[in-house]
Structures are given as structure tokens and as C-alpha cells.
Amino acid sequence: MSESLLSIRDLAVAYRTDRGDVDAVRGVSFDVAPGEVTALVGESGSGKSTVAQSVIGLLAGNGRVTAGSITLDERRGGATELVGLGEKRWRELRGRCIALIPQDPGNSLNPVKTIGASVAEGLRIHGWRDRDELRAKVVDLLDRVGIDSPDVRAKQYPHELSGGMRQRVLIAAAIALEPELIVADEPTSALDVTVQRTVLDLLDDLRRESGTGLLFITHDLAVAADRARDVVVMQGGRVQEAGPAAEVLAHPSAEYTRTLLADAPSLARVVERPKATAAPDAEGPGAEAGAAARAQRAGSPLVEVSGLRQEFAHGAGRGPLVAVDDVSFTVARGTTHALVGESGSGKTTTGRSIAGFNRPTAGSIRIAGTEVTGLKGREARALRRNVQLVYQNPYGSLDPRQTIGSVLAEPLRNFRIGDASERADRVARSLELVALSPDHAARRPRELSGGQRQRVAIARALIVEPELVVLDEAVSALDVTVQAQILRLLARLQGELGLTYVFISHDLAVVRQIADSVSVLQRGAQVEHGATAAVFDHPEHDYTRRLIDAIPGAALRGADTIAPTTREGDE
């Protein structure tokens, strides 16, 4: 790191809050070299975004840099100290020297402006006036980030583009003025695997071509390993470990780094499934045999889906949208069946149909031998005792006004299970089951972390002792450490309670570890299904192969340097 573009020394940032000052970042030091990527990795709340915001001078109103320095080796002005820079000077730097690629492409474009206008905005701020020149530049930029027919797209609005395309647009806007430094704050966390990969490839290319330095923030070590020259691992506002990526990941010195590595499903086996027949590495026939054996033990399959079709009305004048088209599979009792596919492929729709929240247009779903598609009223409610759904979003599926205790007691009350004391008992037991302490019962959802909330949601699903649980991306929103905890929890519960899971995910690394069988969906159609190991090792369909290739962390896995750590559900 001889010449560095960005140099951060002993940075400390504090937020002023109702409860007094919060030190979000303390003593952080690292560098970004021109044309290279420095990855900032760490769990949620570790201070990654705070560092990024300090670098571009856009800390929240209540935040301020309390110590340290940030120096940018600016092309024109030479080394510039960014801490304490005046607003006017900042305006000159932003966009021209330092650009930002935000985390959430959905909300980062002005919804009432066209794509073209958004891309051109930075140029116009920095003095471009000529309309024709601007238009040409915008088309050129859009073309460069790989957007098809850029002149047409430029006139479209953000909502008409997919998430991946929006992220490309944001990248185009960021590189418009050829900045020296790009700060990318989790640029792909909101995207699904295949899109994530293409976006990251694009960033890589740009960096190489223009020599732009990249400060890359992620919570996914595997991504960092694939893309960065240097890695900075943060926890609790402090740097735990820093250095060249290969070195840090191969020989982690900090305990925390090791935990991160162990919890990344693409890098390590995070779940030791108690009743799986074979060791994790022993794939193929063994796993298949295990699943089959379990299926046999249980007799007939618990879930039989055949010819499932789901249409949605699409507004007057247009034909219906076919969200799910002729999907069939069976799930044996006590096993896990995964539904994978990219965004919009119909995973959620299928899952909801099984859980009885959608009325399928055609096809049949039988659970424990009962046809559930046409159930109404009392019977539909009875089904709910047997089939439960866990949502993707741990923030949205709990009533913010209820205490955790009443969340958990509600199904019991609804099904008239037990009296008050018995219910309290069961609530306590189910909290214990998901490894939460009994005093959590008095809290409200906003007083819990995302992982804790998701455990509450799982506990609520389990409290009525269902046979089948549909988990819709139940771990996708969580950071790796928490994700690993929950995956372990699910595996343990399946072992203890003999549960059957329908597990929906776009993360194939997870699916591979947790599922016995899998259905691959593409645009509503099931392109492939079968035992997990068979599908993963011998994908028949191109699409499946692409999905598998997109799993990040190839670099590390290839190096094969990490000993797989296995841990019990000891969160």
C-alpha cells in the first residue's frame, strides 16, 4: 500500500441521541489504493455505513467525526483533509472526486424522474449545460454499465426497471464524472444471486479500466474474498482485523473473523443436520438414501403438490399474469424441501398456496391426505393448526404493538388451547425452544434485533405444534452470524419435533446445506427437481447451473484452506 488514494487514520464518529452520545466508530484506520478494492466487512451495526458516510461527508444530522483524519489524494487539489471540510468545498468534491453507490437501489432513485435525468443530474450539478451533450453522455454511460437499448431506458422511470438494472443505473450515475474514489455501501445485498454477480463483475471491470479506487462495504465475507484486495473486518465500531484478503481469510487472527467465516454458508458448513444420514461432504447416493429412508419411515408423503397453477389479474384489458405454472412435487414427512429460483420466479406464491393463503387457479395441494385448496371458514382455520408460514421480513410479520408474550399466546388463544397458566407455560417453553430468555416475553418487537424477531416468528409458528412449516426466505434478511444461528435452530427443531419444512430461498449455498430435496423455479415453471445433492452435483438445466455458479466465495472454496467448523445450535 505504497500510494494510497484514501487514507483513514484513527477515525471516531459519535451520534448524539436521546440516550446520550453513541460512539459508532472508534479508532478506525485503513487505506484504499487507486484501482483497487478495499472491503469493509462486519455484522449489522458494526459501523460500516458510518465510515462510508464520513468519507463522503454525509453523516446523519446527529453524527459527527470526533477524532481522526480522512485524507483523499485528489487529482486536482492534491492531498485533501476531508474532516472539517466546508460545505462548499464538499459540494465540489462530491460526485466529481468521490461517488456513492447506495445500498438500496429501490429507493435511491428519484421516483418521479426519468432514469436519464437521474444519471445526468450529477453532470448538471457540476456544470454540464448542453442538452445534446448530456443526452449523448447519458446514453453512453448506460451503455457502459450494460443496459440494453440505453436511449429507450433513459426515458423510463425507476419503477419500470428491475432491481439489478436500477443498481446499474446508480453505478452509471456514480461513474459519470470519473471520480477517483467510489464508495459502494452494500451495493448488492438487496439483489438476488445471479444479478449480484453481474453487478459485481461490472464494478470490477470499471475499476480496472479507470483506475478508480473502491471502498466496498459488505457483510458477506465470501463476496469480499472474491472481489477485494484488502479486507477490513469491523465489529462494534472497531477494526478487528485488516490486511490483504487472501491472508486475512486464510489465516484469520481475530476470533471474530473466524466466527464470520464459520457462519458463511458459502464457505463452511454451518448446519450439522442431526438426522442426516451422511457427513456433509459425503454427497450423492448417501444423502438421497437418507431422505428416502426418512420418507419411508413416515409412510406416505406429507405434502403433495400437483399441477399447481396460479394466475393474477393484471388490470383490465391485459391477460392474467401466470406466477406459477404447473408445479408438482412431494415432500416426505420430516424432510425439508427447498424452492429456489431468482426473484419473481414464483417461490413465495407457491409457498403461500401451500400455507393456504392463496387460492390456486388450478392444480391440487394435499397435506396429510387432505385437499386444502378449496378449504373455507372452519376447515381453513383447522388447517392453520397444521401448516404454518414464516415470513421473510422479521420486521413486518410481528404486530409492533403486541408484546412477544402475547404474540406467542395468540395462536393458543385462537385455537382455545389450554387455560391462562398453561398458555403462559407454553409461551415460556417455546421461547426456550428458540433460545430466548423468558423475560423477552415482556418486550415489544422493536426492542429485539432482527435475528431475535425471526426466532419469535418461528416460535409463533411452532407453538401450535404444526406438522408443516413453510419458511419464506426466513433467513435471507439476516446477517451471516444470525443466519447461521437460525439455520442451526431449524435443523435442531426438525430433529426434535419431526417437522417438515418447505424452505424458500434464493441462496443456494444455504439450500444445499439444509434441504433434502429441491425444486428449481424459473419464471413460474419448475425446471428441475429432485434430491438436493443430485440437483447440485448434476444440474441438468442451464438455469440451475447458472444459479450454482453465482454462489460467491469460489475463490476461498477453491483455495480450500478453511477447515469446516461445525457447531451446534448454541446461540
Place this chain on the structure above:
Amino acid sequence: MTTYVLRRVGQALLVLLLAYTAAYLLLAALPGDAVMARYGNPDLGLTPAQIDEIRASYGADRPLIVRYFDSLGAFLTGDLGFSVQSGAAVGDLIAEALPSSLALAIPGLILAVFLAVTIAFTATYGKGRWLRRVFENIPPVMVSLPVFWVGIILVQIFSFQLGLVPVIGGTPIQQLILPVITLSVPIAAPLAQVLIRSIEEVREMPFVAVVRSRGASTSWLLWRNVARNALLPTLTMAGLLFGELVGGAVVTESVFARFGIGQLTAQAVANRDTPVLLAVVVIATVAFVTINLIVDLLYPVLDARLRRASGRTRPAAEGVSA
């Protein structure tokens, strides 16, 4: 799109019929009728028997349902009937009142929007905390002043004490100044409140930070990014403020001795002049549904997101006003 517009027009017609019927029944239930209001005045010295005779000559002694369908039929053929109080054709009265009300309402609305925008922008992006604080508190103060009170105080100060603008006998423009200011107060206040709120909401949105990261200045942000987004909820509000406008007109017109729909309404209520009131209700309803239809159709123009699902989603700004 056309089916959508057709459906909305159908809804509008339904609302119109319902409003007409509701108003008819409500007015029929009021104690005292127009004949009584006109001829019952003791200064005319008529005996109850004489009044009953007159009532019969108006056909006002027929059953309610017959009168309802009669008047509905007449309305459908465009015959608004005659004012019982004055005997003038309702159509003529409205034709006379409407332009003068519009002459008041339109500048009032424009001034209100101008005030609201100025207040809201200063309150959210003004220089200095202190200035912002002051401006933030202007709308609540404005909503806590009764309209008539504002009018009377304005007249006292600017016309009678300072002699700046005459209320009586000035040029038409001079005569408009104070009423327009008065009328704009109750409209500007809730508008400014909604605007402040939506600006505050919009500027929390991630894209604003992204635009700042491109080097945008505050005024750039405000005018080119925040304003347009904040406009949508304000527009919804504007549709609802129509009622405020009518109410404000009643009061303003009576303080400033202007003839208009407001005066007409107040007098017609006092005189139980059902034909006039029904016409007012019909006009108000037509205006209300038209404004709301226009607002609905404007959303997709202002916000491309709403283009496909036009009308189904609507930025929520309802009920924020006072």
C-alpha cells in the same frame, strides 16, 4: 384508461344523485319552510291563513316524495327552478354569484398556494434554526384564527385605521385585496402543514442523500427533487380543501359585503330556500368530484409510478388538515 375514466364518471354521477337526495331530505326536515321564511315575517303582517294560501299556490303542500321527483325531474332537464325567497330564477342567481365567487376564490387559492409553499420551504430549508422554528409555527397559528376574525381585523387595520385599501367603493381590484388575503389564510395553513410534513418525509428518503452525494446544493435538492415528490400529498389535500374554500367564501363574502355563492348559501339557509340550496349542493358536488377526478388524473402525470395502476393508489395525505 378509458374504462377507468368512465367508471370514475359513473361514480361521480352516483355521488351527485346521492348528494342531491341527501340534501333534499335534509332540507325538507328543517323546521320552517321558504314560504314561512318569506311571508312569515311579522313586518308583512300576514295571518297564518293567508300564509297557508300562499303555500298552496307554491304547491308546497303536496307530499314530499312527489315534490322530490318533481324537482329531480326538473333538475335533470336543466331547470333549476325559482328561489322561493326572491322569486328569481335560480339559474340567474347562480350565474350572477358564481363569477364573483370565482374572482375571489381563484386568486385566494393562488395566494394560499404561494403562502403555503413559501412557509413550508422556509420552515424546512430556511437559513438558521430560529427562522425555521418560527415558520414552522405559522401554520398552526393560522389555523387557530377564525376566518371572520381575520377579515374583521384586517379591515379595521388596513382599511379603517391605515386607510390603505377601501372596503367600500374601491375599484374591483382594491375590493379584492383584503378578501383574498382573508380567504387564503384558512387554506394556506393546512396546505403548508401537509407540505412541511411531506417535505420532511421526502428528504428522509434515500434518494435525497444520493443526490447530495453527487454534490447537489440545498436549493438544487429542494427545487429539483424534493418539491415534486412533496407535491403529491399536497395535491390530495388540495382536492379536499375545496370544502374549506366554500366555507371560507361564506364568511369572507359576508364580512366584505360581496355577493357570491357563499352569501347566496348563507341567505338561502336562513330562508330555507330549498331550490337555491339544492343548486348550490349540485354545483359544489360537481366541483368536488371534478376537482378530485382531475387530481386523480394528475397523479400519474406527476408520478410515473401511478401510471399503470392509475387511481388505485393515491398518496395518503387525507385528514392531515385542520
Place this chain on the structure above:
Amino acid sequence: GGGGGEGSGAAGDNTLTYLEPQTWNTLYPPSGGFYPNGGVINNITDRLVYQNPSTLEFEPWIATDWEQNDDATEYTFTLREGVTYSDGSPLDAENVVKNFDLFGLGDTDRALPVSEAINNYDHGEVVDENTVKFFFSAPAPGFLQATSTINSGLLSNDTLDRDSQGFGPGSATEIVGSGPFVVADEQVGTELTLEARDDYDWAPPSLEHQGAAAIDGVQFIVTAEDSVRVGSVTSGQADIARQIAAPDEPQFEAEGVELLAAPTNGVTNSLSLRIGHTPFDDIRVRQALIAGIDREEIVDQLFTDSYPLATGILASTALGYTDTSEYYEYDPDEAARLLDEAGWELGSDGIRVKDGEKLHVTFNEALPQPRSKEVVTLIQEQLGELGFEIELFAGDQAAQDEARLDADTIQVYHSMVGRSDYDVLKSQLSGENRNALLNLDVASGEYVDEELESLLDRIASVPTPEARQEASAAAQQHIAENAYALPLFEEPQVFGLRSGVQGFATESIGRPSFYQVTLGE
């Protein structure tokens, strides 16, 4: 606008600006009793006879001469020659008969009511081109006065053919009279512009001014807000404003403005008790109410010198007036005694009770009368101390009119009548007219006090002024002795004027006359 003020906008410099609190609702002369109507009619029509507002004597106008038979059932008028309506049509005998046939009989088909001032009208006859004769089915001694009032404003033949709607707002410019002013322009509900008629030459000969009016015209502007009317005149934006509230009078002590309090010469501002209804079917309660009200305090607190304390049910300037003030002494002790005697006993809550009924009395609010609400409020306080529970019936004019005739709703009726004839007492109290005491029970058709009704009838049927004077005095005495009503004050019409306005006068009951006005700085 005003000659001086900065407000002299559109209207010519010699045009007077007149602010009126209410809008007129018809120009049909028999409906001229409603003040805003009368204010217009008085200036656009002429009458047969002129009643001198100060002496209340009758003087020639359109009729140069008149006579009546002994029992007042036939009247003959000789008409002035050369009088024309503003549309050019002549004011001749035929036209005068047509006028009175309509005013005296009404026309229900056209929803045009009969004039209150004309009683027992039978028909009119054209004697010759300049002479008309009217016949009555019974003595009609008030007829001469009736011909002098705005209720008998003369209209052209075409105008008389109009129906009720044709007299309403929107038609003002088509109402054709022979008066000094012509309606030139109308903005329904707010403005009316009168223009002087250049060829006008038939003013009452007794007036100083003759020929066309001295000013070019009058602009009526309806201005409901008291403070705006007052402010406009005091700041010079308008010339005259009607109805200046008592508390605003001090503002007219300043330079450049004056007040004119015009007497209304009729029944004073008074409270009529509903004598057929509990509790006022008992004379002791009526007397108690009268003794329990401190009229002087009310007038002192709420009014000014323009509002003299009433000394009888008729104003001291009214025809037939007698002084009955001895009956209206304030004596709360006596009032309490009377109530005790009548069996109304003080309850624990301070309200008197009899047979389980509270002494609850509802007053109407006399909306056209000055400060009626405050008057009742003070009475509420005064009578409250005696154990009355007083309620004010709140409501707009239509609601008040509806409630007025129902003794269950209103037990004390606050009102006044302006009319300068002996008949005015009958107008107010007779069961056939306003029935202020509800002496006639409309439902049963029976009179509570037949004697009162016959006393009132006498006023309107004895032919000579002396006899009418006597009849009126008898009726007043009867009312006072029986404690039927409590007169409060003599209600004036109070105008505020810019001091440059000269020659402003009112007719006999306070309607403005602009004919002789001149405008100076």
C-alpha cells in the same frame, strides 16, 4: 361613493353611498314593512298623500285633495296632473285604482299578499281622469294614512301585472314607479344603484326642495357586519349607514361624522306576554314579571340617548299615545310578593316552582331589533334573581317566525312595530294581525280576552281622529292595567352620516329619503 372619502370609485362624484345591513327581498310595496324593502320603495315610488314625519299631519302629494264620508267607508282623491312613471306611462285615475285593487285585495294566484295597512277594502272606481273613489265594506279610518305609507307606493300598470317572482331580486330594474329615483342597476344580494330622474317634478309641495333630486343617484350596498358599516362611514368610504349599534355611537362624536336617530312612531320596543298560556294566564305573574324588570338599567347599560325609555306601549311621538309609565315601575320586592301570592314558591335551586312545574319562560330573539339578545340577557339576570328561569329561543329569522305563533315555544314575545297611524296598536295585538299576545288561540279560534279585541277593533272602525284617539287610549289603558306587555324603549332608526351629507331625512317610520340630500365635503 362618498363625496369626500377615498372610496369614491366607480360611482359618480355626486352619488351617495348608503350601507344597509340586510338585502331587500321584494319590491312589492305591501311587503315594504321589511326595512330593506321599504328603504328602496320609499325612494322609487310616490304616494297619494304625504305624511309629514315631524307633525304626522297629512299633506298633498300625488293627490292634491281628498275627502272621506262620515263613517270612513268612502274616500275620494283628486290627482295631480302630468305625473308620469319612469317608463313614460301616465299616473292616472285608472292606474291608481289598479294599484289599490291589488294592494287592498291581494292576489293569491300570484302569491301577492294584501297590504296590512288597508282594512275592509272593497273596490275602487275611476270617477274621472283625475278623480278616484275607494269603497270599503266597513269603516276604514286608517285608509288615508295607509295611502301615505310605502305599502301603498304607486306603480305603473305593467309593473302591477308582475307576479311575486317578478318583484323579487333580479327584477329591480323593471320595477317602475314615479318617484325621484329609478333603479338603474342591480347586483343581486349586494348592490342596487338608483339614478335620479331628471324630469321629476311632483314632490310633496310642502317640501323645500322641488324638481329633480339634488344628487345624481344612490348606491345601496348591503354590508352585514356592524363594524364594517361603522368603519366605512367614519373613515369616509361611505356616506350613510343604517343601523348604528348603540355602543358604536360614540365613534360618531368625532369630527366629520354625525348621527341621526329617526323615530319610528309606532309600538315601542316591548315584551308581549302570551296571556293565554301558563304562567302568564295569571295576572300576578304578569305583574311580577313587569315589576321584576329594571328597564332603566337595561337602557342605561345597553343603549344611548337615542333610545328613550318607553312611557307606554306606543311611542310618545305616535298617534294616539297615552302615558302609562306608572304601571312599569321596577319593584322586585313587590314582584316576589306577587309570585309568592300566585303560588310560585322558591325551589332549592333558586327557581320557583308551582305544582311541580318550574317557572320557566322562553323569550324569542327579535333579530331585527337592536341588541335583543343582550336585552334578554340582562332580563335573564334580573328575573333570575326573582326565581324565573329565562331561556332565549335562539334561531334564525325563519325559525323565529315559525316559533313566534306557538305559545308553547315562546311565552314572551319581544318586538316592535313602526307605523304612524292609530291602527298600529291593532296591527300589533289583534288576533287578525300580528297577534303578539296570542290573544287569539289560532287552533280553537277563540279569544282569551274578547274585550281587548273589541277595543282594538274600535280603533280601526271609528271614523274621526278624535274618536280613534279615545279608542286607542282605552285600549292602551286596558293593556297596561292587565299587565299584558312591558314597553322597554322607543326604538329609533339610527343612521350614521358623513357630515358633508345635508338634507337627509326619513319618512314617518324611519325609512330613508334621499330626495333632498346634497353632498358636500
Place this chain on the structure above:
Amino acid sequence: MTVVAAPRRTRAFLRALVRPGTLIPVVILLLALAWAVAPGVFTSLSPTESTGQALTGPSAGHWFGVDATGRDVYSRVVHGASHSITAALVAVLVGLVAGTAIGVTAGATGGAVEEALMRVVDVLLAIPALLLSLSVVILLGFGTTNAAIAVGVTSIATFARLARSQVVSVRVSEYVEAAYGSGGTFFGVLWRHILPNSLTPVIALAALQLGSAILQISTLGFLGYGAPPPTPEWGLLIAEGRDYVATAWWLTVLPGLVVVAVVLATNRLSQVIRGEKGL
């Protein structure tokens, strides 16, 4: 995360409470309430009897001056608090209860019922509010409570719209679906989840309406449809005092300032409820 939840929230609330921006409105409202509950503590003068020379200005004996019939204006304002506050509460309650009932029913059921109810709401919005409230006053008879009801009727539509839009947005939330998923019945879910989560803005609106109700009642008074005397209702005081604005400004200005203060305070309270500032 080990801090027990309740005390922390209470403390946050208390902190918000002592901030001047919250404290002053709260004090104003408490004072107004105290006037309403125990007017005798704040003034010894009668609100309905003459106690001074009519139309004299503010003085040590009569803080707000004396009105046209000789009554002490301050005492009338103090005693009027109960009328005005009750009236405002009644007005808000009418709008809140009826409006929320309509809005919630519409939002929760959807379909034809919703369509029908929302058309009714449109009708209520389309008929000019003032015309509606005047008609209702005339229909019910004059008086503070009736005026309050009339004013309340005009706000039904606003409440209904707000409640409906809230319910609709809550109805599609995941936790509501999850509640059905736990075996909840329609009414159970409505009662336990949809209502509590949609009503905050509605309550905030109600707080806002408190102030505006006083103003609207005052406008009725201005148009001559106010309560009969001697009711010392605030709106009426302002409306009746206006006639003396040139000679006795205090009659309308001082009660006006009291109303401004109270309305501002409720506005501020509404903000706090919505959680915009302060809390």
C-alpha cells in the same frame, strides 16, 4: 437489551414532556382543563351577571375587560372553558366514532360494502361543510351541544377517509396475515391488530380537530347560529365581541388569543401523538 422496556419508554416520554416544545402546550391544556373543571378557583366573578361598567377595557379588576352587558370577560372565558371543551370533545367524538366506524368497516371489509360506504363519504365531503353544519344546527335546535354535533358531522368524512386508508394499509401488512395464519377470526384480527395499529393517525387527527371544532363553532356563532345566552362559549365570545372591535377590541381579541393558544397546544399535542417531534 437488558434494560427492562417499560421504564425506558416512560423515561423517554418524560424527557419529551419536559422539553419546552411539549411542556408549554401541556401546561396550556391542563390550565384550560382546570378552568373547565373548577372555574371557581380561577375567578370569583360571575360569568352571567353584571359586575362592571359595560365595555370598559382590561384592568386589575377585570383582566380581560368588561363586555357589552357589563360581565367580566375573563370570568366568561374561564367559565366558558367547560362549554367549549365539552363542545369540542363532543364534536370530535361524533366525527371520530362515526367516521372511524365507517372507515374501518369500509377498509376492513372491502368490496361492495367499501364502495358504498366511500360513496356516502364522498357525499358528505361534497356537500359544503358549512351548509351541512348549518342545516344540522337548524334541525337539532340551537345550543352548544347541537352546534358541536353539527360540527362533528362535517368531520365524519375526513375521519372515515383517514381511518379507511390506514386500515387498508394495515390490512395488507404481514403481521395481519400472520394473525390469520395463527388461526385468528376476522373480528378477532380486526380488534386485536388492525384497529390498534391504524388508529394512531386517527387519534392525532382527533387532537387536531379539537382546536378546529372550537373555531367552527365560533363560525356558526358568527353566522348567527350559535348557542343562546348566557352561554359563555369561547367561539361565541369571539363572534359576539367582533361587533365592538373598533371600540372594545379586547372583547374579541383576548378570547381569540385564548383560543389560539389552546388550538396551538392541541396541534402540538397532535404532532407529539403522531410521533413527529418530541417523542
